[in-house]
Amino acid sequence: AQSVTQLDSQVPVFEEAPVELRCNYSSSVSVYLFWYVQYPNQGLQLLLKYLSGSTLVKGINGFEAEFNKSQTSFHLRKPSVHISDTAEYFCAVRPINTGNQFYFGTGTSLTVIP
Amino acid sequence: EAGVVQSPRYKIIEKKQPVAFWCNPISGHNTLYWYLQNLGQGPELLIRYENEEAVDDSQLPKDRFSAERLKGVDSTLKIQPAELGDSAVYLCASSSTSGRTDTQYFGPGTRLTVL
Numbered sequence: 335a336q337s338v339t340q341l342d343s344q345v346p347v348f349e350e351a352p353v354e355l356r357c358n359y360s361s362s363v364s365v366y367l368f369w370y371v372q373y374p375n376q377g378l379q380l381l382l383k384y385l386s387g388s389t390l391v392k393g394i395n396g397f398e399a400e401f402n403k404s405q406t407s408f409h410l411r412k413p414s415v416h417i418s419d420t421a422e423y424f425c426a427v428r429p430i431n432t433g434n435q436f437y438f439g440t441g442t443s444l445t446v447i448p
Numbered sequence: 449e450a451g452v453v454q455s456p457r458y459k460i461i462e463k464k465q466p467v468a469f470w471c472n473p474i475s476g477h478n479t480l481y482w483y484l485q486n487l488g489q490g491p492e493l494l495i496r497y498e499n500e501e502a503v504d505d506s507q508l509p510k511d512r513f514s515a516e517r518l519k520g521v522d523s524t525l526k527i528q529p530a531e532l533g534d535s536a537v538y539l540c541a542s543s544s545t546s547g548r549t550d551t552q553y554f555g556p557g558t559r560l561t562v563l
Binding site (some may be wrong): 440 | 452454479481488489490491492493496498500504515539543551552553554555556557
């Protein structure tokens with residue numbers, strides 16, 4: 335069975351400060367890992383993904399994430415946030431070779447304070 | 449390339465009425481998903497299609513929900529009759545099992561309000 339835990343439901347941060355959104359997962363098989371962003375009244379948009387190779391993955395809008403297999407984590411980071419980064423962020427996993435099924439966390443609401 | 453298209457974007461109905469949502473996936477994507485998203489929550493899978501076959505519908509409340517994907521392209525999700533607790537956003541997503549895309553692409557969703 336798979337599960338995704340996003341430890342922080344809400345993260346307020348001042349503009350131009352760094353931010354880290356935490357994601358831990360549990361899976362009996364190897365997984366692909368994803369971060370999505372959702373702006374108000376919109377669908378989810380892919381930020382970045384880890385499939386294989388380098389554990390540090392860079393995505394759009396200056397975000398990056400690091401896969402840590404031993405800690406089963408995939409934390410999302412940005413060194414300097416903008417007001418426009420205010421949104422909901424979802425971590426997701428897809429088990430490898432067990433079908434095209436995705437499992438989502440409950441989301442982290444990032445609020446950037448001017 | 450057009451993204452995943454959903455309609456309507458918003459729907460308000462009274463309880464016990466029927467409602468239907470439509471989704472057109474990205475061209476060439478053989479996998480289509482319907483998700484339910486409650487306020488402040490992540491997407492929860494309702495049903496997943498591989499081409500025209502529903503391969504995972506274990507979370508679909510079959511007493512009132514139904515879905516179809518004729519010809520393996522666009523899809524319709526129906527609720528009949530709707531209940532107050534069905535108020536949520538219904539998201540459609542698609543992906544391709546060919547190549548190494550391994551990524552879902554989401555539509556904008558349909559926000560359903562049941563009064």
